[in-house]
Amino acid sequence: MPSFSPYRVREPAACAENPGVFRVFTARTLEQIPQLAGLPDELRFAMRVVAQVLPFRVNRYVIDELIDWSRVPDDPIFQLTFPQPGMLRPDDFVRMADLLRRGADAEAVSALARELRERLNPHPAGQQSLNVPRLDNEPLAGMQHKYRETVLFFPSQGQTCHSYCTFCFRWAQFVGDKALRFSAHEADRLHAYLARHPQVSDLLVTGGDPLVMKARTLADYLLPLRQPQFEHVQNLRIGTKALSFWPHRFVSDPDADDLLRVFERLVAAGKHVAIMAHYNHWQELETATAREALRRVRDTGVVIRTQSPLVAHINDSADVWARLWRTQVRLGLVPYYMFVERDTGAQHYFEVPLARAAGIYRDAIRRVSGLARTARGPSMSAGPGKVEIQGISEVAGEQVFQLRFLQGRNPDWVQRPFYARFDPTATWFDQLRPAFGEARFFFEDEYEAMQAAASAA
Ligand SMILES: *Cc1c(COP(=O)(O)O)cnc(C)c1O
Numbered sequence: 001m002p003s004f005s006p007y008r009v010r011e012p013a014a015c016a017e018n019p020g021v022f023r024v025f026t027a028r029t030l031e032q033i034p035q036l037a038g039l040p041d042e043l044r045f046a047m048r049v050v051a052q053v054l055p056f057r058v059n060r061y062v063i064d065e066l067i068d069w070s071r072v073p074d075d076p077i078f079q080l081t082f083p084q085p086g087m088l089r090p091d092d093f094v095r096m097a098d099l100l101r102r103g104a105d106a107e108a109v110s111a112l113a114r115e116l117r118e119r120l121n122p123h124p125a126g127q128q129s130l131n132v133p134r135l136d137n138e139p140l141a142g143m144q145h146k147y148r149e150t151v152l153f154f155p156s157q158g159q160t161c162h163s164y165c166t167f168c169f170r171w172a173q174f175v176g177d178k179a180l181r182f183s184a185h186e187a188d189r190l191h192a193y194l195a196r197h198p199q200v201s202d203l204l205v206t207g208g209d210p211l212v213m214k215a216r217t218l219a220d221y222l223l224p225l226r227q228p229q230f231e232h233v234q235n236l237r238i239g240t241k242a243l244s245f246w247p248h249r250f251v252s253d254p255d256a257d258d259l260l261r262v263f264e265r266l267v268a269a270g271k272h273v274a275i276m277a278h279y280n281h282w283q284e285l286e287t288a289t290a291r292e293a294l295r296r297v298r299d300t301g302v303v304i305r306t307q308s309p310l311v312a313h314i315n316d317s318a319d320v321w322a323r324l325w326r327t328q329v330r331l332g333l334v335p336y337y338m339f340v341e342r343d344t345g346a347q348h349y350f351e352v353p354l355a356r357a358a359g360i361y362r363d364a365i366r367r368v369s370g371l372a373r374t375a376r377g378p379s380m381s382a383g384p385g386k387v388e389i390q391g392i393s394e395v396a397g398e399q400v401f402q403l404r405f406l407q408g409r410n411p412d413w414v415q416r417p418f419y420a421r422f423d424p425t426a427t428w429f430d431q432l433r434p435a436f437g438e439a440r441f442f443f444e445d446e447y448e449a450m451q452a453a454a455s456a457a
């Protein structure tokens with residue numbers, strides 16, 4: 001892999017456009033990004049190679065305000081948004097690079113791109129079959145209901161983001177693979193399902209990014225939930241990275257004020273409205289627009305909770321996490337989850353061994369006050385549930401990971417400590433084996449029975 005550092009970066013071309021106007025670049029327009037003109041040809045070519053296979057989309061706010069171009073390619077936000085040579089395995093990279101150098105036709109390029117994507121585990125953790133809820137025996141394609149209390153909803157108008165994260169585990173949805181795309185066409189089915197499931201206390205609207213939707217559309221999904229038949233749906237969560245990637249969404253977009261009014265009306269109706277904000281690095285919290293957006297959202301009575309995966313090249317250091325959490329708490333945000341990077345896409349580039357992840361979490365959490373210790377993790381969203389690594393210890397002479405379910409497909413699994421043999425290289429749950437010479441983890445028989453029942457249905 002090529003490595004080019006340090007760079008001499010050309011001054012960004014003076015930009016007469018209003019920075020509050022959304023402008024986005026994709027694989028096709030990569031070469032038009034002024035800042036890239038200062039980078040070596042070889043790196044620009046490598047970006048094009050990777051962008052054939054994995055999604056690429058970045059907007060001008062991220063480019064102009066979040067990335068420190070004097071630190072490229074090490075800058076964390078550059079790593080977060082721009083295709084990196086190491087994201088493809090070396091053999092795959094060479095095959096795609098050869099095609100492009102030979103000027104192969106678009107058909108050949110997209111055929112190879114499809115082949116390479118297939119090998120990147122596009123749908124981790126059985127999302128397509130096991131979690132799809134049914135209404136009158138019809139599967140609801142735009143929803144998931146895995147944990148008793150919480151329904152996930154993927155509105156079809158929210159299946160993109162203001163920029164794409166290079167490590168995104170939902171990447172398959174963004175590369176035009178319709179078969180893999182979750183979508184829901186109607187609010188009606190969501191509302192019917194919620195009305196019939198009184199055990200559901202939380203609705204989590206997610207994407208892509210649901211805040212790419214117009215305020216009007218979001219209102220159609222959410223405002224009806226103020227009616228009495230939805231009394232049990234107490235908590236409305238919106239998973240978004242707009243506070244980071246496009247804070248103008250809450251400040252100067254044409255319907256920014258309308259969006260805030262939707263939040264206010266839900267809060268006034270007695271709902272707990274939570275923005276589950278995705279932040280990977282404290283650099284995302286430093287701009288004037290980001291601060292203004294936070295102030296405006298908090299003024300509506302919405303609670304902002306934060307989550308992020310732990311990702312190599314972006315935030316794999318305790319310093320970064322401690323500063324991220326400290327900054328969040330100072331700004332009134334509530335740290336919620338640290339995730340382990342999932343087993344999909346360019347995981348080989350971004351993954352951090354579980355043992356190291358546990359060390360980074362512990363190191364960071366020790367340095368912050370109790371107000372920031374609300375962040376749980378490192379947590380893996382695996383097939384049977386969300387599994388947290390609680391720590392590494394020695395029990396009966398054996399070195400072990402202590403684990404617990406934060407969420408389980410069976411709620412009875414939650415909060416029971418269990419143990420896996422220590423493995424310094426393991427990066428995901430399926431690589432762990434029970435400690436103390438046991439053959440299976442306590443939940444495995446039951447989980448297999450659930451899988452068998454689902455595939456029989
Ligand atoms: C994480 C997650 C939730 C929400 O879990 P909380 O612990 O309540 O935040 C719900 N559904 C799925 C599928 C999830 O992965």
Ligand code: SF4
Binds near residue numbers: 161164169
């Ligand atoms: S904001 Fe979320 S869904 Fe969008 S690209 Fe990033 S990780 Fe993926």
